[in-house]
Amino acid sequence: MSSTKKSSPRSRATGRVTLADVARLAQVSPITVSRALRGERAVDALLVARVQAAANELGYVPDPAARALASRHSAQVVVLIPLLSNALFVDVLEAVQRTLRPAGYQMLMGVTHYNADEEENLLRELLQHRPAGLLVTGFERNDATRQMMTASGVPCVHLMESSGAEGVYSVGFSQTDAGAEMTRHLLQRGKKRIAFAGAQLDPRTMQRLTGWREELTRADRYEPQLEWLNPAPSSMALGGDMLAQILQAQPDVDAIFFNNDDLAQGALLAALRLGFQVPQRVAIAGFNDLTGSDQMLPTLTTVHTPRREIGSAAASMLVALMDGETVPSPSIDLGYRLVVRDST
Numbered sequence: 001m002s003s004t005k006k007s008s009p010r011s012r013a014t015g016r017v018t019l020a021d022v023a024r025l026a027q028v029s030p031i032t033v034s035r036a037l038r039g040e041r042a043v044d045a046l047l048v049a050r051v052q053a054a055a056n057e058l059g060y061v062p063d064p065a066a067r068a069l070a071s072r073h074s075a076q077v078v079v080l081i082p083l084l085s086n087a088l089f090v091d092v093l094e095a096v097q098r099t100l101r102p103a104g105y106q107m108l109m110g111v112t113h114y115n116a117d118e119e120e121n122l123l124r125e126l127l128q129h130r131p132a133g134l135l136v137t138g139f140e141r142n143d144a145t146r147q148m149m150t151a152s153g154v155p156c157v158h159l160m161e162s163s164g165a166e167g168v169y170s171v172g173f174s175q176t177d178a179g180a181e182m183t184r185h186l187l188q189r190g191k192k193r194i195a196f197a198g199a200q201l202d203p204r205t206m207q208r209l210t211g212w213r214e215e216l217t218r219a220d221r222y223e224p225q226l227e228w229l230n231p232a233p234s235s236m237a238l239g240g241d242m243l244a245q246i247l248q249a250q251p252d253v254d255a256i257f258f259n260n261d262d263l264a265q266g267a268l269l270a271a272l273r274l275g276f277q278v279p280q281r282v283a284i285a286g287f288n289d290l291t292g293s294d295q296m297l298p299t300l301t302t303v304h305t306p307r308r309e310i311g312s313a314a315a316s317m318l319v320a321l322m323d324g325e326t327v328p329s330p331s332i333d334l335g336y337r338l339v340v341r342d343s344t
Helices: 019-026 030-038 045-058 064-071 087-103 116-129 143-152 175-188 203-218 236-249 261-274 307-322
Strands: 076-081 106-111 133-137 156-160 170-172 194-199 227-230 255-258 283-285 302-304 331-333 337-339
Touching: 019 030, 019 045, 030 045, 076 087, 076 116, 076 307, 087 106, 087 307, 106 116, 116 143, 133 143, 133 307, 156 307, 170 307, 175 194, 175 203, 175 255, 175 283, 175 302, 175 337, 194 203, 194 236, 194 261, 203 227, 227 236, 236 255, 236 261, 255 261, 261 283
Parallel strands: 076 106, 076 133, 133 156, 156 170, 170 331, 194 227, 194 255, 255 283
Antiparallel strands: 302 337
16 A cells, blocks of 8 residues: 555645655755755765755756745846847857856846836846846936835946946946047048948947047037937848948948947948948948958958956956955956958
8 A cells, every 4th residue: 555656746736846845755854955955064965965866856946036035145146138139248148147157146137128117127027036136238227227226235237338436336348439439440541421320229329429429529520410320220131221321311421330230241231232342432330349240241340349258247246246245346447449350
């Protein structure tokens, strides 16, 4: 009779294998299971092996929320980015994960789609998981989101931009300075009418636009009609359309600074189709130095941004803050690099 199989050792309410189920199979107390799975040195090695074997047999997965509630310490970090379709943020995320995992933390990711209300709702939901830290993109957000971030008391590091404000932690570079340097390069190439083509119109795009404006104003070459701005999502197809539109409306434009490489790559392909010689007829420049920019025809002049380094440094700073350590510098400017290729 004792060999008759009983019902599966799972919580009847949820169907989930619990810590108590593991304890029954290993014939130890739940607290011993908890200590063994946490790797506490006080637990005998043979006992740890027995508990681990029971956990593996049952397919037990620890409940991070319950563990955080019991220990008052979470192993989760909320990471908010604007888009997953942008290779720039994929690079950042990979670097963040490579840094957080060895330190014992996991990502809880949210995609805001450059929408302040969506970011607010995401953060409200994710803060319910009691995360140990926050990684957010940039500084522009609505008041409700800022208030939640402050009230949570959770350490926060800002990505992609740097700030000297007191009590603000950030890792990035000056988007405005980078925009100005690219514009300066085009002026040094002898270009007279330099258009700026921007899509998405997120805060970092507008900062690059500011750099373009300031540099052209200093050179006494700023013309408002050369700002070609489209709030639509950035894409190669849009870049091709913008090239044709700009040259039709402003035939004597001799250079176009696209706010990212997606647009600029699309413009280079469109130039081939339309018979515009680059850079002889019009110089084309991009931003971010994304994959493929060095393989275009002609190769694309752009600004290399240290996105992997930003992800790694920001995650390392956050780990230090979560562990209660002092951060040597709250604001890290990793700079950028002008990459001059054949398109200018």
